[in-house]
Amino acid sequence: MNQPARWILFGLGLLLFVVALKKTYDNATPPDEVRVVEGYKPWDKETLELADTLPVQDGGRIKPLTTYAGFSMLRIYGARSMEIMPEEGGEKIRIKPLAWLMDVFFRPQYSIQMPSFRIEDSEILRAIGVEPGDRRDRYSYEDLEPGRDRLFELARGYGEIPAERRDGMEKQIIALASNVQTYEQLLGTFGMARGGLVMESLGGSDDHPKRADVSSVMATAEVIQGVLQRSQAEKTPIPAHVQSLLEQIINGANAAKFGLFVFPSSNEEDEKWLSPGERVMNVMQMKTREAEQSIKDIALMEATARALPEGEEVFRARFGEFKDSVVERAEARGEYAQIQLEADYYKMNWFLYALVFFLMGTVLAIGMWMTGRTLAGTIFTWSVWATTLCGLVFVIIPIVKRCIIMQRPPVGNLYDTIIFICAAVIILGALIELLTKRRFALGALPIAGVMLILLARMFEVGDAKDHMDPLVAVLRSNYWLTTHVICITLGYAGGLVTALLGMIYVLLRGLRLDGGDKDLRRSLTRAVYGMVCLTLFLSLVGTVLGGIWANDSWGRFWGWDPKENGALLIVLMNLAILHARLGGFLREWGIHLAAIFMAAVVTFSWWGVNLLGTGLHSYGFAEGGQYIWLLYGLVALLIVFGLIARTVENFQASEEKSSKGLKEVEG
Structure with missing residues (x-):
């Protein structure tokens, strides 16, 4: 293919990429x-x-x-x-x-x-x-x-x-x-803290009724309980002003019962923190050992909520007192250590910076492919390395921070897998590039980084959940999260890198962008073969470790759970590719087309099983099926394109051979 055609092709590819990115952003x-x-x-x-x-x-x-x-x-x-x-x-x-x-x-x-x-x-x-x-x-x-x-x-x-x-x-x-x-x-x-309670017995006009603090009423809980008990014993109506007071307290406490759990218990054995509504009702019903602290907490809330009209500086002073009271107890319970680290983590927006570097790398990779082995091409190559590695750093640092905050290994839910696989794909691809030095892997890395970071951001917005929250009980094992889960996730990454290399081969050869370079084709084929072996090893070991964990947790090694079947499919797919390769059934075209199909198998095991809504492993996101089918469609399209390109290539080779033979006969 001539140089203008290459520029047109890559220009169209870049345009499609920008359109897809814009739609995702929108x-x-x-x-x-x-x-x-x-x-x-x-x-x-x-x-x-x-x-x-x-x-x-x-x-x-x-x-x-x-x-x-x-x-x-x-x-x-x-x-x-x-x-x-x-x-x-x-x-x-x-x-x-x-x-x-x-x-x-x-x-x-x-x-x-x-x-x-x-x-x-x-x-x-x-x-x-x-x-x-x-x-x-x-x-x-x-x-x-x-x-x-x-x-x-x-x-x-x-x-x-x-x-x-x-x-x-x-x-x-x-x-x-x-x-x-x-x-x-x-x-x-x-x-409740802002408005207080209307006290009918204190008089006042309709426009300016007399009000009392909730904390002050809480201090009279014993007296109020006495009035209620006396009314019940004598079978007389509750006094109107007491009835009104109780209704206001109940309504206010119910409104403040579920919004914010901000009060740690002084008793370290009580793991659950309390909301303002629970603080109030526990005192009013005399069901707490911390009546004095509860009254103090609500009094601090009232002082904070009512300070704002006096100016924000006064508000900060009251809010600071409220916060110090909470922090002091949280520190005493050993529950404040990671708070500042987590606050800093979200201020930085690490993955957005990673996305920016990967986008820069994508544009530079196009320049690298267009300029070839020239001085400009060398500059572009080093620029791609620099931006891609910077993006990798901005992925690894937040993963490490998340581990410290969560006090567990990096992978425990579906969101974790996306960012971890992003880092793993970049590292594996970089190793392939260092071994081959043909730049096909290097150019694909920032593109893969962009897609995975966008996937993570879309997933976070769609799921709208804090993915650093504790895991479901069956997953709370740092040993198995470190061995089985990381091993399986690395297997996913290996399978995706395998598929990516297959896509590169099919596009380069099918569009004749490789210039008939047989050394380049052999390098790609060796890289795919090596990644198939690595993916098989990781997936097989991860599956066996998962069976051991299942036997320890559920009393059975294998139960044909969808997630287990997905892991087994990856193992069988890699085995099939290796056996077909060794048996001569798959040659260069065949092994790369099979590698592309690997993307569909890995995606099903990684994401697809969550859409089934069944199985012991269905912990994650259960939406977004349209994106799964979009990827399946892309895989099918690339495989069909590869088959057509291979057919055309064989036909042209046959025509050339026939033409050459005819010339020899005529000669």
Whole structure:
């Protein structure tokens, strides 16, 4: 193929890559529409830095408030930042998760106006009696409030339908109801602390009723219990002012019961932290050994929640006292050690930087392929090495940080596998490049890095869960996570590298970009053969180790579980390729086409079994089947292309041979 044709081909490839990247970015980011929130004032940087490392319990572990805020906003809003304006035509203000959550807690008058809820289908709004506006797919709590009751009514009805029989709209209504409920629980966390309780017996006008602190009422819990017991014993009505007080406490405590678990117990044997609502009810029902500490905790919350009108500096002082009280107990329990590390981890946005380096490497790789073995080509080659290795560093560092934070090996859930496989693919590909020095592996590495990091980001947005939370009980074994799980995951990485090399071979030879270089073809074939052997070893050892673990956990070595069958398929696929190669059934074309099919087998074992919704190993993401089928389609397309290219090549070779023979006869 001549040089202009190569430029046209690579230009088209680059265009397709940019289009795919743009579409992925559009799917993962919110719309550009900006909501006006009248009078909004951003939080001071010092305030957010103070709140950043407030420890809370969520998902079975202790984490900084910034992590909790990030995944709360991601789940409800669908992104980790939104833009608003304090006035029409004013300057845009970017709201990050921690600021968003602080508004929910302490400035609900602003929060309820923010477009915090993602609506995928406007028909949902019509179903709950809310008329869709011009905004694309983000609505505020104020927008949804008129249809709130209808939303929960529909969600309860649809919840009785088996999950597999719900249609898309029913699933979205259930998800929206869950998000609204979560938001209301967050709103209620400091609700009692902000407003206090109306005391009818203290008099006051209707506009300015007398109020009492919740903490003060908690201090009289014994007296209130005495009144209730006396009324019950004498069978007389509870005094009206006591009845009103109890109703307010119950409603306020229920509103603050599930939003934020921020109070560690002074008893180290109590693993569960408590919410403000639980603190209040435990004291009022006299079911706690920490009545004095509970009253102090609620008093600190009240002081914090009511300090904001006096200025943010005063608020910070009160919030600091509240935080110090919590941190002191968390440190005494040994549960604060990783909080600062985790807060710093999320500030850095490591994988975004890795994506940037891999994108740079992709563009440089195209330049490397176009300039060949020239001085410019050498410069491009070293540039690809530099950007790809920088991207690898920005993948490995956060993996190590996650291990320290989680106190476990790097792979424990589906998200972990993506970033770990990304690092493994880059390392394996770099080793192949060092051994072959033909630049085919080097050029593919940044492209693979881009795809895997984009997959990780799309998965995180779609799943909207904290993947550093504790694992399910059966997986809580650092020994087996280090041996079986890492071995199997490396097998996935090996299989994907094998498939990648096969794709490179088929495209280079099928499009005649290799210039008929037989040495290059042999190098690719040897690399694929070596990767098949490595993948077989890792997958086989990992499968056997998994059987030993299963026997230890479940009392049986093998149970034909979908995940076990997927691992076995990878082993059998590699065995089939090796036997067919040794038997002469697969030659160069054949081994590379089989290597491409390996991508489908690995993808099924890695992701596909989670979509089946069955089996003891179905721990992970159960959505996104369309992407699986897209990859299967790509694999099928490449295999068909390879078969056609091979047929055309054989036909041309036959024609040339016939033409040569005819010339010899004529001669």
